[in-house]
Amino acid sequence: MYISPNEALDGQSLRSQPYNKNKKTGKHMRNLRIDVRVSEEEKIELVRLAAGQEMSLSDYLRSVLLGKEIIVRRENHAPAALIYELSRIGNNLNQLARHANSGSSITPDDLARIWHSLELLWAASQ
Incomplete structure (x- = not known):
């Protein structure tokens, strides 16, 4: 029709x-x-954008054309082990900062723990 x-x-x-x-x-x-004419390059780009949002091309175009919010997904290429080690290092640094701000001194054992975490992080990233 x-x-x-x-x-x-x-x-x-x-x-x-x-x-x-x-x-x-x-x-x-x-x-x-609704038929829309696009170049080959434009279609490739639209398909790529839709796939990046884990959407079909139709759903992606409908959302864009109707002004619906599309949540941008950021790909996380970091291995789980690396993320885990970063979390541990952040936790250790936070503990050291609280410890230092309370007036206590930081011991060589505290620094050794941090150094060990950094070594694990470096090894995971290689």
Whole structure:
């Protein structure tokens, strides 16, 4: 079915068409199609962007065109062991800072623990 731009703007032809409902869910089905011409490079980029959001191309374009918020997913390429060691180092540094701010001195054992954590982190990152 072709809908002219004027018909689409006034919505009359859209309202006169029966709206199909999914028999199982009772929700309205998407039964209309919009064709958009893009270059090969543009399509590759759109598919890449949709895949980066773990969305189908249709869902991605619908979200963008309707102004829906798309949460940007940041890929985390760091191995779990590296993240774990970073967390441990942060914890140790926080303990040392609290210890030092309370007026207590930092012992060589405290520094050795930190150094050992840094060595583990370095080994995990290689």
